Amino acid sequence: MSDGTLPAVLITAFAERPLQGNGAAVVALKQPAPAAWMQAVAGLLRQSETAFLLPLSRLEPGTEPAGEWALRWFTPRCEVPLCGHATLASALALGHWGLLARGASIRLHSRSGPLLVSLSESAAGRAQLVLPSAGLEPSPLPAELDRLLGVTPVCGWRSALGYWVALLPPEFDLAGLDGHSLAQELRGEVRQGLVLMQALAASGHSPTVQGFPADYQLRFLAPGLGISEDPVTGSAHALVAPWWCDQLRRERVVGWQPSPQGGGMVCERLSSGMIRLLGSGQLLWDGRLRAGFEAGEAEDWSCCLPGPG
Structure with missing residues (x-):
């Protein structure tokens, strides 16, 4: 022993x-x-x-x-x-x-x-x-999400990690979402991991990470893994950062997670296709x-x- x-x-x-x-x-x-x-x-x-x-x-x-x-x-x-x-x-x-x-x-x-x-x-x-970064594959999202969120996502994807990803319109109050309650309502495969993300307006009021303003924000729910809501999720940011790099035409983007605890990271796309995440602890x-x-x-x-x- x-x-x-x-x-x-x-x-x-x-x-x-x-x-x-x-x-x-x-x-x-x-x-x-x-x-x-x-x-x-x-x-x-x-x-x-x-x-x-x-x-x-x-x-x-x-x-x-x-x-x-x-x-x-x-x-x-x-x-x-x-x-x-x-x-x-x-x-x-x-x-x-x-x-x-x-x-x-x-x-x-x-x-x-x-x-x-x-x-x-x-x-x-x-x-x-x-x-x-597992890569995103365009995919129809479960129909129940429209009802649960009260809004229709702009588009959706699935990934090899088993996560579903939904892009939400800018008017949706992602920071005010009750993640725990939503997680309890999820059914089927989406319970293994759901990323809800949206762009952050370039208004100068975005949260900052290591001095850089955030470009986008996301929430991550995974009740199927025993986590109603994960406060800050590196694997989720590594998954979606390449998409944001393409949208913003940059190789470095900053992601924020407005969960009750909150936090974020700087994401850099490498030539290998991997993602470098910079963060504090x-x-x-x-x-x-x-x-x-x-x-x-x-x-x-x-x-x-x-x-x-």
Whole structure:
């Protein structure tokens, strides 16, 4: 039996100020943990996602522990293949633990492949990560959305992530939406992830992220994943940022999420087709997790091993 004492932090990611952004717990493992144990921990911590980091050397002998890490994410209900805010939080946690220096970059290996993260050299609490963008496929939206929203979306899409995306007219009060109530009314596949987005008027009154005014805003509902509303969603911004880049004819756009907690990020489209997200985070608490598991219970973590080449 392990002693059950593991470093753990809670970081609010994509937060421009304290008590803003999206909370993510980050736990540093000493050995591969079983999925059932990680799911139980995530269920008790009740954050949108809890991230579990494991030195890659525990999976691939000869890999330096400080060099690369395996990373998995769990909502209170299930494991997910990609999570932006908990990846940002993981980078900041590694910096807090002295395992990632300012200005340095490392790869975190996940079910979605290797994700490059780095800490800002000039500003504490800032980091960036590179996420894949699944691409949007035009698609009719479920007819129920017109009734639930009280407005007809301008257009809609689906994505390989399983998210539905709806572009709403500018007059819709997205910031005033009761996301929790709407999430409870969703039915069918749309419960796995619904992005509601709209342009922000260039009026000078837009929220700012790292000093840049936001170009668009979105809300993200995912009751099928155990999250009525995710406060700030990196994977959703990585998904829609290329569309906004095309609309605005720029390679950098700023997204805002007007959930009750609020937060945002700067999104840069890279030549590879990946999206770089720049954001800030706030350390909320720092402690030790006391919950053991039998070493023999650990499942196969090969999903996080680097591929050939």
